[in-house]
Amino acid sequence: MLGNKTYTGIVVDEEFLKIARVKISGKKVSLVSLDKVRLVESLKGKAKAPKEEETVDVFDSIDDSLDDEDVIFGLEEEEEDQTEELDLEAFEDDLDDFEDIDFDNLDDLEGSDEIVDTDMVDETEAAASNELLVYNLLSSTDSKRADIGLSIPAGQTIFQILKDVDFSETKRKDLQVIVDDRLEALHGVSKAEDYYSYSVRDDGALLLTSIDDEPDLLKLMNRTRDIYRGKMFINEILPDEILLLGLIRANYDLDINSITGVVQFGEKTSRILFLKGPQLWIVSPIITEGIKNPKFLNTIFSKILFQLDTGEVPNLDRLIICNNSLGDDAIEFFEERFQDVNVSEFEFSDEFFDSAEINPSSIPAFTTAIGAAWSASGYEKDKFPSISFLPNYVRDRQKIFKLQWHGFLLLLLILLTPIVSNHFYTQNAAEIDRLRNDVSTLNAQIQSLEPTVQRYNQISSDLEQIQAKLVLLSELNQGTLRWSKNMDRLNSGFEDVNSVWLTSATTLPNGDIELNGYAVYRERIAELADVFEHATLLDVTSDQIREQDIYNFTYVVSEFFDDESIYTPQSVQGIEDLIEGN
Numbered sequence: 001m002l003g004n005k006t007y008t009g010i011v012v013d014e015e016f017l018k019i020a021r022v023k024i025s026g027k028k029v030s031l032v033s034l035d036k037v038r039l040v041e042s043l044k045g046k047a048k049a050p051k052e053e054e055t056v057d058v059f060d061s062i063d064d065s066l067d068d069e070d071v072i073f074g075l076e077e078e079e080e081d082q083t084e085e086l087d088l089e090a091f092e093d094d095l096d097d098f099e100d101i102d103f104d105n106l107d108d109l110e111g112s113d114e115i116v117d118t119d120m121v122d123e124t125e126a127a128a129s130n131e132l133l134v135y136n137l138l139s140s141t142d143s144k145r146a147d148i149g150l151s152i153p154a155g156q157t158i159f160q161i162l163k164d165v166d167f168s169e170t171k172r173k174d175l176q177v178i179v180d181d182r183l184e185a186l187h188g189v190s191k192a193e194d195y196y197s198y199s200v201r202d203d204g205a206l207l208l209t210s211i212d213d214e215p216d217l218l219k220l221m222n223r224t225r226d227i228y229r230g231k232m233f234i235n236e237i238l239p240d241e242i243l244l245l246g247l248i249r250a251n252y253d254l255d256i257n258s259i260t261g262v263v264q265f266g267e268k269t270s271r272i273l274f275l276k277g278p279q280l281w282i283v284s285p286i287i288t289e290g291i292k293n294p295k296f297l298n299t300i301f302s303k304i305l306f307q308l309d310t311g312e313v314p315n316l317d318r319l320i321i322c323n324n325s326l327g328d329d330a331i332e333f334f335e336e337r338f339q340d341v342n343v344s345e346f347e348f349s350d351e352f353f354d355s356a357e358i359n360p361s362s363i364p365a366f367t368t369a370i371g372a373a374w375s376a377s378g379y380e381k382d383k384f385p386s387i388s389f390l391p392n393y394v395r396d397r398q399k400i401f402k403l404q405w406h407g408f409l410l411l412l413l414i415l416l417t418p419i420v421s422n423h424f425y426t427q428n429a430a431e432i433d434r435l436r437n438d439v440s441t442l443n444a445q446i447q448s449l450e451p452t453v454q455r456y457n458q459i460s461s462d463l464e465q466i467q468a469k470l471v472l473l474s475e476l477n478q479g480t481l482r483w484s485k486n487m488d489r490l491n492s493g494f495e496d497v498n499s500v501w502l503t504s505a506t507t508l509p510n511g512d513i514e515l516n517g518y519a520v521y522r523e524r525i526a527e528l529a530d531v532f533e534h535a536t537l538l539d540v541t542s543d544q545i546r547e548q549d550i551y552n553f554t555y556v557v558s559e560f561f562d563d564e565s566i567y568t569p570q571s572v573q574g575i576e577d578l579i580e581g582n
Contacts, residue, residue, distance in 0.1 A: 005023065005145075005147065006021050006023050006032055006141055006142065006147070006148045006150040006567065007021065007022050007024070007146075007149065007235070007373045007374075007376040007377040008020070008021050008137075008138070008141060008146060008148050008149070008376070009021075009022070009069055009101055009146075009147060009149045009150075009368075009369045009371065009372030009373030009374065009376060009516075010056060010134075010137075010149070010150055010151075010221075010369070010372060011151040011153070011186070011189055011217075011240070011368045011369045011576035012039075012043060012151075012216070012217050013153070013267050013323075013373055014044070014120075014266070014267035014268050014269075014290075015038055015039050015042055015267070015304065016036055016037065016038055016039065016267065017035075017036070017037050017038075017039060017133075017134075017137075017367040018034075018036050018365075018366055018368070019033075019034070019035040019036070019037070019137055019369060020033070020034050020366050020369035020370040020372070020373045021034075021119075021141060021373060021375040022370065022374060022377060023088075023540070024093070024377045024379050027352055028352055028353075028354055029348075029352055029353050029354065029374065029377075029379055030354045030355075031353070031354065031355040031358050031363070031370065032356070032357075033358070034358060034362055034363070034366050034369070035137065036365075037133065037137070039130055039133065039293070040127055040129055040130050040132075040133055041130060042126070043130070043217070043219075043220065045215040056190075065438055072172075074532070075560045076398065078220075079506075081149070081487075083182040085195075087366075093126060098246055098380065099576060113335065116523070121493055130220055130224075131220065131223045131224045131227060132227075133223055134220060134221065134224040135227055135228055138228060138230075138232070139222070139228075139229075139230075141375075142230065143229055143230050144229075144230040144231065145230050145231045145232075145233070146228070146230060146231070146232050146233065147233050147235055147376055147377075147553035148221065148232065148233065148234050148235065148376055149234075149235055149236070149237075149238070149372035149373050149374070149375045149376025149377075150217050150218060150221065150234060150236070150237045150238075150372060151217070151238060151239065151240050151243055151270065151369075151371070151372045151463070152214065152217075152237065152238065152239040152240065152267065153209060153240060153269075153281055153301075153366055154239070154240040154241060154264055154269060154271040154286060155239065155269055155271065155294040156211060156239070157209050157210070157211055157242075158186065158209065158210045158213070159207070159208075159209055159238035159241065159280075159283040160182060160186070160206075160207075160208040160209075160210075160279075160555070161205060161206070161207055161280065161282075161283075161375075162182075162205060162206040162208065162319065163203075163205040165204070165206075167200045167205065167206045168200050168204045168205035169204075170200075175200070175206075177205075179196070179198055179208060182208060183196055183210055184208065184221075186210070187210070187212070187499045188325065191210055192250070193213070193392065194212050194391040194392060194393075195210060195214075196208070196209065196210035196211070196216070196391075197209050197387045197389055198387070199385050199386035199387055201279055201385070202279075205279070206389065207280065207385055209242070209387055209389075214391070215237060215389070218237060218391075218394075222232060227432050229403075231317070231396050233373075233516045234309070234390065234394055234398070235369045235376040235377075235378070235390075236372075236375040236376050236388060236390060237391075238371075238372070238375055238386065238387065238389065239389070239522070240264060240368045240389075241264075241271065241273055241280075241283060242384065242385055242387050243368050243371035243372060243374075243375060243384075243540045244262055244264060244273065244322050244346075244367065244368065244371065244381075245273070245275070245384070246371065246374075246383050246384030246385070247260075247348075247370075247371045247374065248260070248262065248275065248278075248320065248346070249278050249384075249530070250349075250380045250383040251346075251348055251349045251353070251373075251382040252320075252349075253345070254275065255277065255317075256277035257276075257317065258276075258277060258317040259274060259281070259313060259314070259315055259317050259318075260274070260275040260316075260317065260318045260319075260320060261273070261274055261275075261276065261304060261316050261318070261320070262274070262314075262320050262322060262527075263300055263319065263320070263321045263322065263343075264321065264322045264368070265290065265291055265322070265324055265325060265326070265365075266289060266290040266291070266320065266369075267290045268288070268289070268290040268292055268293070269286055269287060269288055269289070270286075270287040270289060270300055271284070271286055271288050272284040272287070272300065272303055272304065274307070274313055280385075282307070282312060282313065284303060284307065287299055287300060287303060288574045291325060291326060297330065297333050297334075301334070301337055302512055304316070306339075306343070307321065310558060315343050316338065316424050317341065318341065318343075318344075319334055319338060319341050319343045319344075319345070320344060320345070320346050321334070321343075321345045321346065321364075322346045322364075322368065323364070323365055323366070323367045323368060324343070324345040324364040324365060324367075325364070327361065327364070331344065331345060333345055333369065344365050345364045346364065348363075348370075348426070372494060376424055377401075378453070393486055408467045423545070435535065437545075484559070486513070486560045486564055487531070489531065489560050489561070490502065490505075490515075492531075493531030493532070494529065494531070495533070497524050497527050497528050498524070499519060499520040499521055500517060500518070500519045500520075500523050500525070500528055501517055502515060502516070502517040502519055502526050503516045503518065504516045504517075505534050508556070510559060511554070512556050512558050513557045514554065514555070514556050514557075515554070515556075515557060516552075516554050517552075517553060518543075518545075518550050518551065518552055518553075519550065519551045519553060520551075521551075521552055522540070522551050525537070525540055525551060525553045528553075528555065529555070532555075532557045532559065532560055533554050533559040533560060533561055533562045534556065534557070534559040535556065535557045535558065536556045536557075536558070536560040537553065537555055538554040538555065538556055539553070539554050539556070540552070540553045540554075540568050541553075
């Protein structure tokens with residue numbers, strides 16, 4: 001996506017549109033222009049009175065069932081009551097000191113008139129609708145192509161941060177089930193794919209975001225697309241909060257244990273985010289006061305103090321102000337009250353951001369607009385969470401078939417294929433006819449051999465059945481001949497020796513046979529060894545039976561015969577040969 005072309009970021013702030021254009025050249029981001037124009041008519045879903053439940057942050061442990069008892073940050077009315085009580089009592093003395101800012105000239109502090117081009121003002125006054133207004137804005141940059149990044153206003157995106165389970169070890173299928181359950185529990189109905197987005201962070205936490213409806217700014221862009229003469233590409237749609245997170249990651253080196261507060265100014269609303277290191281930690285509820293309200297800085301200050309007082313934010317190392325249209329007055333306000341905190345407005349890194357042609361005082365008020373253009377370009381994309389609300393239907397309609405040199409080469413080869421094929425077919429027509437005749441002859445031969453094949457298959461089937469019976473017979477006969485021959489040898493041997501009888505024969509684990517018996521005469525025990533091919537006398541003991549001395553002996557016989565083939569007569573060998581031969 002990167003290239004030496006212009007990318008336009010558009011954000012909506014109440015009744016205004018903020019537009020930033022950047023150009024990517026190599027590893028450099030150049031700010032081209034900034035504009036702020038008033039909408040002809042309010043967008044239907046614009047920054048409607050935000051509710052506490054519009055922002056959530058989940059901190060509780062997640063049980064196996066992920067039930068509805070998890071506490072979602074921002075949904076309890078108790079917190080709002082505590083905040084009001086804190087504002088009225090705990091900070092009463094401090095609020096008396098907040099009047100040192102001159103809010104009578106608040107419009108001058110905004111600096112919005114200084115940022116708006118004269119041509120843009122004329123076009124705004126001349127436009128009859130929001131669609132024509134956007135059309136004029138895009139045409140003033142490039143009437144043939146527009147690469148756009150859009151934002152979802154702060155407070156319109158619901159954030160759930162599930163931290164107590166390492167989701168990096170969760171299978172994608174199981175993770176989708178968890179996401180669906182969380183969304184249905186929060187919204188009451190299952191959400192379509194275009195209305196939620198999630199990513200698993202490096203620390204294993206799950207960042208789940210969702211919206212209630214398609215962004216109003218996207219609806220406006222879709223209507224404008226019908227009248228725009230050029231090609232409109234919406235490259236990215238991200239919430240304001242995600243844009244700020246990505247910009248801070250790209251432009252600041254954050255210590256992993258540091259806590260950073262991010263304050264976003266708006267016309268009628270404000271937003272506070274807390275980062276722990278580079279990760280989004282807490283998304284505070286939307287503040288329904290903006291730069292149009294003389295006391296909105298007081299409210300922001302009290303909200304931050306409330307977070308510190310409750311311990312949800314144990315300390316604060318840095319405070320970054322985004323979309324700062326009040327200039328140094330806002331910085332001084334927070335510096336006086338947070339003397340141990342590094343307070344500054346958002347600043348782009350000079351290493352890769354060039355804004356030489358733009359008035360530096362105009363840039364702070366356009367943080368999210370520049371972030372939208374930045375995200376559209378894809379520059380430093382890995383700094384942004386893997387979150388996107390770009391609908392699938394927008395992606396599909398923007399897919400175009402691009403040909404590079406190898407594509408044109410492939411297209412040329414496709415065009416030449418029929419011509420080359422026809423040439424070779426003409427040259428080899430006779431050979432093709434001959435091969436066709438050979439194929440016909442072979443088919444006829446195959447048909448004539450079909451009865452033979454069927455007979456062969458029948459014989460093979462019969463042979464398999466016989467083979468199975470032979471195998472069964474071999475298994476049944478296994479060992480019978482061996483014991484028969486061995487017992488015959490024992491009987492004949494003991495009969496020849498005489499005065500010896502056998503009491504037991506036991507097969508040992510190694511296959512040898514242990515023989516126990518008695519002999520009337522001791523020398524007959526030694527003669528008994530000649531009966532076997534290989535036998536070992538283990539012991540001989542004497543005993544008395546009926547007042548006569550007899551001798552108890554134990555033999556271990558390893559081999560009865562010197563030729564093992566005696567156990568497999570020719571008839572049995574024939575069966576085994578048949579089995580092995582098959």
